[in-house]
Amino acid sequence: MPEPGLSPLQSSLPTAAAHFGAHVLGRAGSVGVEAADAAPSTAPVPAEVAEPEPAPEPVPDLGPVLRGPSGLGTAALSLARSVAPPVVEPPVVAAPAAPADALHIPGLYYHPVVEPDPVRVEELSRRIKDWAMDEVQLYPEEWEGQFDGFSVGKYMVACHPDAPSIEHLMVAARLMVAENAVDDCYCEDHGGSPVGLGGRLLLAHTALDPLHTTAEYQPRWAESLHEDAPRRSYRSAMEYFVRQATPSQADRFRHDMARLHLGYLAEGAWAETDHTPEVWEYLVMRQFNNFRPCPTITDTVGGYELPADLHAQPAMQRVLALAGNACTIVNDLYSYTKELASPGRHLNLPVVLADRENLSDQDGYLKAVEVHNDLMRDFESEAAALAAACPVPSVLRFLRGVAVWVDGNHYWHQTNTFRYSLPDFW
Numbered sequence: 329m330p331e332p333g334l335s336p337l338q339s340s341l342p343t344a345a346a347h348f349g350a351h352v353l354g355r356a357g358s359v360g361v362e363a364a365d366a367a368p369s370t371a372p373v374p375a376e377v378a379e380p381e382p383a384p385e386p387v388p389d390l391g392p393v394l395r396g397p398s399g400l401g402t403a404a405l406s407l408a409r410s411v412a413p414p415v416v417e418p419p420v421v422a423a424p425a426a427p428a429d430a431l432h433i434p435g436l437y438y439h440p441v442v443e444p445d446p447v448r449v450e451e452l453s454r455r456i457k458d459w460a461m462d463e464v465q466l467y468p469e470e471w472e473g474q475f476d477g478f479s480v481g482k483y484m485v486a487c488h489p490d491a492p493s494i495e496h497l498m499v500a501a502r503l504m505v506a507e508n509a510v511d512d513c514y515c516e517d518h519g520g521s522p523v524g525l526g527g528r529l530l531l532a533h534t535a536l537d538p539l540h541t542t543a544e545y546q547p548r549w550a551e552s553l554h555e556d557a558p559r560r561s562y563r564s565a566m567e568y569f570v571r572q573a574t575p576s577q578a579d580r581f582r583h584d585m586a587r588l589h590l591g592y593l594a595e596g597a598w599a600e601t602d603h604t605p606e607v608w609e610y611l612v613m614r615q616f617n618n619f620r621p622c623p624t625i626t627d628t629v630g631g632y633e634l635p636a637d638l639h640a641q642p643a644m645q646r647v648l649a650l651a652g653n654a655c656t657i658v659n660d661l662y663s664y665t666k667e668l669a670s671p672g673r674h675l676n677l678p679v680v681l682a683d684r685e686n687l688s689d690q691d692g693y694l695k696a697v698e699v700h701n702d703l704m705r706d707f708e709s710e711a712a713a714l715a716a717a718c719p720v721p722s723v724l725r726f727l728r729g730v731a732v733w734v735d736g737n738h739y740w741h742q743t744n745t746f747r748y749s750l751p752d753f754w
């Protein structure tokens with residue numbers, strides 16, 4: 329109900345979008361337009377991480393972002409095109425071919441990406457390694473090869489082609505490295521174990537969501553954040569992130585990380601008792617132990633904000649869950665042989681399908697490909713429906729950012745032959 333004397337906000341949205349609320353859309357529209365036109369965040373970049381002078385930043389190729397993926401079957405991702413005239417008429421570009429030595433999963437539904445800008449990849453790789461070694465003492469010398477082989481620079485450039493600067497990419501890269509450090513060192517094969525995992529994760533979570541307590545106990549907690557590599561890296565990565573993010577973006581990230589830690593705990597609990605969950609139970613765990621915290625920072629890394637009220641809409645939440653699930657099942661497919669070779673029994677979707685549905689290893693794997701493809705198609709159709717129902721610039725750019733992240737994530741898995749290989753099922 330409008331206040332007396334005030335005329336109601338006029339919305340150009342279809343009636344179907346009425347449930348988003350004119351107050352939210354009115355504000356979101358202005359934020360989005362401003363953000364889309366002036367990409368860099370208003371948050372100041374701290375002096376110690378300022379861009380080096382006078383090296384010029386490579387100009388990001390915004391073509392893929394405006395245009396979206398261009399391969400067969402990518403029409404559903406052309407969100408802006410379906411609801412509004414494009415900002416510029418993009419040139420028609422052929423779908424890029426995957427590199428010759430890339431891994432190919434027959435029947436997998438995915439979109440090829442434009443090769444990430446090699447200048448950005450090199451610069452980001454150099455800076456992230458400096459951060460890992462000099463600022464957080466992340467790993468002993470003998471792990472250097474694994475750090476390089478992870479190729480976080482290539483990963484983040486592929487996933488965030490609209491980042492306005494290398495420093496924006498560093499925000500994503502530090503978090504990616506820190507998230508993997510926690511997984512490797514607390515949960516998996518670099519000293520991790522389900523035993524005591526809850527306590528370790530809880531304490532590390534306070535590097536993201538700080539303790540507020542009395543003067544007597546606060547200093548001891550603050551010291552604890554420097555005691556191991558996972559906590560050092562979470563603490564530092566979060567410090568940079570909150571300088572770049574708005575408070576609601578930081579809060580969104582903390583929530584997504586709490587979800588992630590809950591997923592780690594369920595995975596650890598099942599490993600401890602050697603329990604194989606039902607397929608749907610596994611999918612629940614993997615929705616939490618999930619890449620979700622990475623695509624959901626796409627607006628911070630892009631230098632704009634999807635307003636909290638729009639992020640919280642159930643339709644947006646469904647799109648984000650589907651996108652995260654598609655990304656994560658891609659990992660289950662590409663990491664299948666790595667996980668078979670690791671000590672103990674590592675759960676992934678093909679393994680759980682084979683066990684719970686009495687399938688051969690091969691049929692379990694092939695069914696997991698189908699589950700992935702269904703998730704991808706649901707993500708794309710729900711994202712397109714949301715874009716049509718709520719064609720606010722920040723929503724469209726965010727949905728495009730998530731879709732590009734999904735594609736970049738696939739590209740990184742497909743091309744990371746240092747880390748992954750495929751089973752001989754075809």
Ligand SMILES: CC(C)=CCC/C(C)=C(\C)COP(=O)(O)OP(=O)(O)O
Pocket residue numbers: 504507508511588617618619620621622656659660663
């Ligand atoms: C980057 C991030 C938020 C990671 C969270 C959880 C995670 C490590 C994954 C979803 C990847 O799965 P997994 O642990 O199976 O990774 P690898 O197969 O070892 O590459």
Ligand SMILES: [Mg+2]
Pocket residue numbers: 659660663664667676
């Ligand atoms: Mg895996």
